[in-house]
Amino acid sequence: VQAGDRATFARVLDLLAARYGTRGRAGRLSPLDELVATILSQHTSDINTARAYASLRETFPTWEGVVDAETAAVEDAIRGGGLAAQKAPRIQSALRAVRDESGAFDLAWLAERDTADALAWLVSLPGVGPKTAACVLLFSLDRPVMPVDTHVGRVATRLGALPPRAGPLQALHEVTALVDPPARMLEAHLLLIDHGRDLCKALRPRCGMCPVRDLCDYGTAMKNAASTA
Numbered sequence: 251v252q253a254g255d256r257a258t259f260a261r262v263l264d265l266l267a268a269r270y271g272t273r274g275r276a277g278r279l280s281p282l283d284e285l286v287a288t289i290l291s292q293h294t295s296d297i298n299t300a301r302a303y304a305s306l307r308e309t310f311p312t313w314e315g316v317v318d319a320e321t322a323a324v325e326d327a328i329r330g331g332g333l334a335a336q337k338a339p340r341i342q343s344a345l346r347a348v349r350d351e352s353g354a355f356d357l358a359w360l361a362e363r364d365t366a367d368a369l370a371w372l373v374s375l376p377g378v379g380p381k382t383a384a385c386v387l388l389f390s391l392d393r394p395v396m397p398v399d400t401h402v403g404r405v406a407t408r409l410g411a412l413p414p415r416a417g418p419l420q421a422l423h424e425v426t427a428l429v430d431p432p433a434r435m436l437e438a439h440l441l442l443i444d445h446g447r448d449l450c451k452a453l454r455p456r457c458g459m460c461p462v463r464d465l466c467d468y469g470t471a472m473k474n475a476a477s478t479a
């Protein structure tokens with residue numbers, strides 16, 4: 251798949267959908283809740299994220315309570331999610347920035363902004379990078395923006411659609427631009443994650459079993475190398 255080759259990428263998605271099936275959205279959080287949950291999800295599993303988020307909401311029923319609390323108390327509440335010492339101040343800073351912007355702990359107003367503006371505002375928050383911002387935009391606001399996590403980035407790079415050293419913002423824009431129609435963004439995101447977990451693993455991808463090998467730069471190179479060895 252060459253960068254920007256939407257037609258070939260659509261075939262990749264069709265083949266992945268045939269293997270993994272298509273899943274719908276698991277549920278929807280408000281944009282602010284999604285922002286906090288996504289900060290909690292950085293460098294940890296979905297299970298740990300859910301546990302830490304539930305614990306945070308139970309300990310502090312309001313976002314105001316999180317901002318007013320000692321950072322150590324927030325850390326304690328989210329310890330099950332890992333990296334609590336980094337995430338607690340990030341969450342408090344992001345919540346403060348949201349309150350400073352709109353006077354309330356609410357991001358519903360983001361729906362009024364166009365996607366580029368909303369993305370720019372989100373990544374201006376402390377501790378919020380392009381992937382976290384894209385999660386808020388895609389999962390809560392249905393904006394066609396690809397969160398490029400470790401799986402999505404690895405699969406897209408091996409396919410040949412993303413330069414190996416693309417930065418987070420470039421990766422977001424390049425993978426987003428590949429998805430046609432944009433309404434497939436959530437499906438594409440979930441399929442690339444499924445594929446990264448199942449066959450296109452970080453160590454030893456299982457290219458021999460992969461349904462998209464003939465469309466993949468890495469898989470094709472490995473196949474050619476094996477046949478000339």
Ligand code: SF4
Pocket residue numbers: 405408409449450451455456457458460461462463464466467468469470
């Ligand atoms: S052929 Fe290999 S590297 Fe390419 S997508 Fe499939 S598993 Fe990943």
